[in-house]
Amino acid sequence: MRLILLSGGAGKRLWPLSNDYRSKQFIKASGADSIESHSNSTSMVQRVWAQLKELQMDRFSIIAASRSQEEILQAQLGDEATLVLEPCKRDTYPAIGLASSYLHSVMHADPNEVAIAMPVDVDADEEYFKAIMRLGEAFDRSGARIGLLGIEPRSASEKFGYILPGEAASIRGLRSIAKFVEKPSADKAGALIEQGALWNCGVFAFRIGDMLERLEKNGWPSGYDQLIKEYERMPAVSFDYEVAEKEEQAVVMPYGGSWNDLGTWDEWTAKLPNRMNGNGYLGDDSPNTHVINELQIPIVVMGVPNVIVAASPDGILVADKQASAKLKDAVQSVSVRPMYEETLYGWYRIVDVERDDRGHQVLTKRVHIWKGKHIGYQMHFHRDELWTIIKGRAQVVINGDVRQVSAGDVVAIRAGTKHAIRAVESIDLIEVQIGESISDEDIVRYAYDWNNRDSHNGTEKGGANE
Amino acid sequence: MRLILLSGGAGKRLWPLSNDYRSKQFIKASGADSIESHSNSTSMVQRVWAQLKELQMDRFSIIAASRSQEEILQAQLGDEATLVLEPCKRDTYPAIGLASSYLHSVMHADPNEVAIAMPVDVDADEEYFKAIMRLGEAFDRSGARIGLLGIEPRSASEKFGYILPGEAASIRGLRSIAKFVEKPSADKAGALIEQGALWNCGVFAFRIGDMLERLEKNGWPSGYDQLIKEYERMPAVSFDYEVAEKEEQAVVMPYGGSWNDLGTWDEWTAKLPNRMNGNGYLGDDSPNTHVINELQIPIVVMGVPNVIVAASPDGILVADKQASAKLKDAVQSVSVRPMYEETLYGWYRIVDVERDDRGHQVLTKRVHIWKGKHIGYQMHFHRDELWTIIKGRAQVVINGDVRQVSAGDVVAIRAGTKHAIRAVESIDLIEVQIGESISDEDIVRYAYDWNNRDSHNGTEKGGANE
Numbered sequence: 001m002r003l004i005l006l007s008g009g010a011g012k013r014l015w016p017l018s019n020d021y022r023s024k025q026f027i028k029a030s031g032a033d034s035i036e037s038h039s040n041s042t043s044m045v046q047r048v049w050a051q052l053k054e055l056q057m058d059r060f061s062i063i064a065a066s067r068s069q070e071e072i073l074q075a076q077l078g079d080e081a082t083l084v085l086e087p088c089k090r091d092t093y094p095a096i097g098l099a100s101s102y103l104h105s106v107m108h109a110d111p112n113e114v115a116i117a118m119p120v121d122v123d124a125d126e127e128y129f130k131a132i133m134r135l136g137e138a139f140d141r142s143g144a145r146i147g148l149l150g151i152e153p154r155s156a157s158e159k160f161g162y163i164l165p166g167e168a169a170s171i172r173g174l175r176s177i178a179k180f181v182e183k184p185s186a187d188k189a190g191a192l193i194e195q196g197a198l199w200n201c202g203v204f205a206f207r208i209g210d211m212l213e214r215l216e217k218n219g220w221p222s223g224y225d226q227l228i229k230e231y232e233r234m235p236a237v238s239f240d241y242e243v244a245e246k247e248e249q250a251v252v253m254p255y256g257g258s259w260n261d262l263g264t265w266d267e268w269t270a271k272l273p274n275r276m277n278g279n280g281y282l283g284d285d286s287p288n289t290h291v292i293n294e295l296q297i298p299i300v301v302m303g304v305p306n307v308i309v310a311a312s313p314d315g316i317l318v319a320d321k322q323a324s325a326k327l328k329d330a331v332q333s334v335s336v337r338p339m340y341e342e343t344l345y346g347w348y349r350i351v352d353v354e355r356d357d358r359g360h361q362v363l364t365k366r367v368h369i370w371k372g373k374h375i376g377y378q379m380h381f382h383r384d385e386l387w388t389i390i391k392g393r394a395q396v397v398i399n400g401d402v403r404q405v406s407a408g409d410v411v412a413i414r415a416g417t418k419h420a421i422r423a424v425e426s427i428d429l430i431e432v433q434i435g436e437s438i439s440d441e442d443i444v445r446y447a448y449d450w451n452n453r454d455s456h457n458g459t460e461k462g463g464a465n466e
Numbered sequence: 467m468r469l470i471l472l473s474g475g476a477g478k479r480l481w482p483l484s485n486d487y488r489s490k491q492f493i494k495a496s497g498a499d500s501i502e503s504h505s506n507s508t509s510m511v512q513r514v515w516a517q518l519k520e521l522q523m524d525r526f527s528i529i530a531a532s533r534s535q536e537e538i539l540q541a542q543l544g545d546e547a548t549l550v551l552e553p554c555k556r557d558t559y560p561a562i563g564l565a566s567s568y569l570h571s572v573m574h575a576d577p578n579e580v581a582i583a584m585p586v587d588v589d590a591d592e593e594y595f596k597a598i599m600r601l602g603e604a605f606d607r608s609g610a611r612i613g614l615l616g617i618e619p620r621s622a623s624e625k626f627g628y629i630l631p632g633e634a635a636s637i638r639g640l641r642s643i644a645k646f647v648e649k650p651s652a653d654k655a656g657a658l659i660e661q662g663a664l665w666n667c668g669v670f671a672f673r674i675g676d677m678l679e680r681l682e683k684n685g686w687p688s689g690y691d692q693l694i695k696e697y698e699r700m701p702a703v704s705f706d707y708e709v710a711e712k713e714e715q716a717v718v719m720p721y722g723g724s725w726n727d728l729g730t731w732d733e734w735t736a737k738l739p740n741r742m743n744g745n746g747y748l749g750d751d752s753p754n755t756h757v758i759n760e761l762q763i764p765i766v767v768m769g770v771p772n773v774i775v776a777a778s779p780d781g782i783l784v785a786d787k788q789a790s791a792k793l794k795d796a797v798q799s800v801s802v803r804p805m806y807e808e809t810l811y812g813w814y815r816i817v818d819v820e821r822d823d824r825g826h827q828v829l830t831k832r833v834h835i836w837k838g839k840h841i842g843y844q845m846h847f848h849r850d851e852l853w854t855i856i857k858g859r860a861q862v863v864i865n866g867d868v869r870q871v872s873a874g875d876v877v878a879i880r881a882g883t884k885h886a887i888r889a890v891e892s893i894d895l896i897e898v899q900i901g902e903s904i905s906d907e908d909i910v911r912y913a914y915d916w917n918n919r920d921s922h923n924g925t926e927k928g929g930a931n932e
């Protein structure tokens with residue numbers, strides 16, 4: 001058996017703490033004083049991975065993630081997890097297809113092996129993971145082509161799809177599926193629940209070879225190297241829609257144990273040990289209100305009950321907990337750019353945005369580089385980068401010359417200059433990016449051997465953004 | 467007649483838009499997109515001063531203000547208004563005493579002249595200022611020692627003191643005073659209003675010589691030069707408490723026209739033309755809610771009615787409009803440092819606060835200098851200042867040498883270096899302050915003649931902070 005953890009999601013439902021680079025599963029929020037001190041708490045993906053290890057299920061698990069999540073996944077899980085990186089965001093059908101082709105082409109999984117895809121952003125106990133195992137085993141013996149896990153509903157929620165089971169299948173614990181109902185109204189959901197319907201929690205069992213056949217039938221290559229090249233052309237369509245709901249030989253295993261997707265602020269805050277998180281004041285006159293403040297400035301809340309107040313460098317949310325379920329729509333309407341990003345080397349926060357005299361954007365960032373980590377050797381054609389070191393010690397490479405810098409030093413990197421920095425001790429700096437254009441694409445990367453400087457020749461190199 | 471405009475107030479009642487440097491009367495909030503674009507709107511003090519000019523009352527008006535307000539007053543009013551600056555914050559009794567001694571000692575006002583002290587943070591129309599004039603004239607003929615303006619109450623508010631008038635005085639429009647009641651409960655206020663009580667709006671008429679006698683009777687000098695030296699030793703006590711409430715020969719003039727102190731967020735927001743001010747989203751599901759956002763990041767508000775959401779570089783307030791009247795207490799409990807300050811040369815905003823390896827504070831500021839303005843020639847013993855110019859053009863003086871700087875330039879000013887900057891065009895820069903201590907006191911000021919550079923010798927000079 002193989003497990004595919006799906007780490008997708010545009011992550012707007014917990015805005016402003018989630019963004020395209022920092023989805024729900026990466027947020028660490030327990031009792032944090034500010035965003036920089038989160039390193040001591042645990043994110044959803046870290047907790048799920050720890051649970052899998054506990055049950056030794058990590059051995060056959062891989063993570064299907066967006067390329068933009070690579071750095072944060074490595075930062076949070078180290079090198080333990082195998083990552084299958086989607087070159088661009090699509091949906092669960094392409095993601096599961098790519099992961100299946102990876103399992104077969106790269107990891108040489110048998111086409112007959114059962115794989116189970118599940119969302120990585122889940123809050124559950126051991127029972128849930130054992131149910132995943134039971135689903136895999138029962139499905140293996142069932143003769144069905146798709147197997148789902150169905151959560152016994154606790155409310156007539158409007159945010160889930162529902163699965164109405166039919167008759168009992170031949171294998172114990174499995175039921176056939178009468179129909180799927182996509183996000184019904186509360187009334188309809190209530191009626192479905194009376195008929196025994198279950199929540200669709202996005203867990204799918206299938207045979208790897210079967211999935212590869214589906215890809216080919218739809219005109220896609222099943223080999224990993226070919227599929228990743230064509231990935232961009234694949235449709236943004238869900239596995240539910242494209243596969244599960246069309247499949248007649250589908251079965252579902254009801255599950256009544258712990259499970260929560262913490263998909264809304266209401267659910268998310270219910271798990272927090274403290275109501276006030278971060279700098280500020282929350283009075284007794286605001287019952288059932290939660291504050292999560294990742295900013296340095298204080299938040300004062302007075303006389304406002306049942307509300308979530310969340311602040312990050314990306315923005316500030318003030319929402320009734322029930323209303324916050326519709327957050328996705330509201331956030332569409334504001335200009336949202338990620339102001340904080342965790343990276344492989346540390347993190348950065350945009351502290352100021354301005355336009356210069358000619359209308360070109362000027363960005364000021366606070367950058368943190370963990371001890372021993374570095375920002376790779378690179379060059380920009382169209383912008384200067386002006387660094388003021390405020391803390392720590394680092395080696396800076398400028399056009400091949402190495403120098404030591406520490407607090408109070410200034411480094412002016414003009415456009416066209418090759419540069420790199422490595423933190424000897426954890427280092428903090430203020431970076432001003434200024435020039436005729438500021439763009440993630442304006443970067444040329446070079447190899448640099450930090451251990452053997454003299455051998456370095458500055459050979460050009462491709463690769464992902466750092 | 468003389469008018470003393472009192473520009474005091476710690477200014478916490480409209481936190482986070484007001485702070486010790488930027489009190490309520492200086493806030494410009496009408497339809498602003500961000501704090502930097504406020505220059506087009508009008509503050510309370512600007513509006514009041516324009517109203518006085520319209521009635522030609524500015525000719526005999528002075529402003530009693532805290533020294534920390536000098537720069538913002540000059541920035542907002544120019545050189546038009548005479549300022550009497552208190553060396554430190556006390557209360558209305560010392561402030562009115564100091565202003566009276568200034569009127570007599572410096573401006574040679576006749577001791578028999580009537581002066582009227584009134585708060586500068588008032589929202590009213592012409593009728594109010596005419597009532598002030600009538601009060602002065604009636605008081606002059608009354609034989610009383612103190613004359614007050616009493617506002618006819620519109621509600622049983624708990625935030626005002628009440629004046630219960632007695633019998634009619636000999637002069638038309640004036641009444642004797644039966645008693646003062648300091649901030650009663652709503653019930654008590656209602657009963658007082660039924661008896662004809664008035665709101666005490668902090669307007670006091672008196673004879674200048676009489677006030678000077680009161681000072682002397684209490685053991686204080688009445689000459690300005692002496693009094694300002696002893697000002698620090700004066701008690702922080704209100705004119706109400708120390709003078710008005712003890713005075714038997716006090717009269718009050720009822721006033722039924724327009725008047726509002728805009729002293730709470732509830733009243734303040736009622737004057738705003740728009741409910742959403744600044745970057746963000748405010749849905750229809752939040753009736754009677756106002757958002758004032760001076761930050762660059764967006765605020766999203768969903769399903770929260772009757773609330774004020776105010777965000778500035780100092781902090782973020784989320785408060786029920788009624789509850790916000792008690793804001794002063796809540797703000798006491800959070801660490802509040804002014805993160806934004808308007809200055810004589812422009813403004814600055816603290817964008818990052820960190821401690822370096824040795825635990826010393828490192829401040830990063832975004833600084834704006836208006837075209838033609840300068841930051842005076844100065845030197846710091848204990849900190850470096852590292853400037854990255856992001857916009858505009860300026861002349862920088864370093865130890866007597868002048869150079870031109872523009873966007874992309876870096877200026878490293880080490881501790882012990884004399885420096886100054888003048889904006890040739892409006893200039894923006896990122897300043898990192900780093901060193902063994904960051905303190906407003908660590909400054910030595912020098913004279914510098916921008917028009918005749920060569921004659922400059924760098925003579926040491928005292929003076930207020932710039």
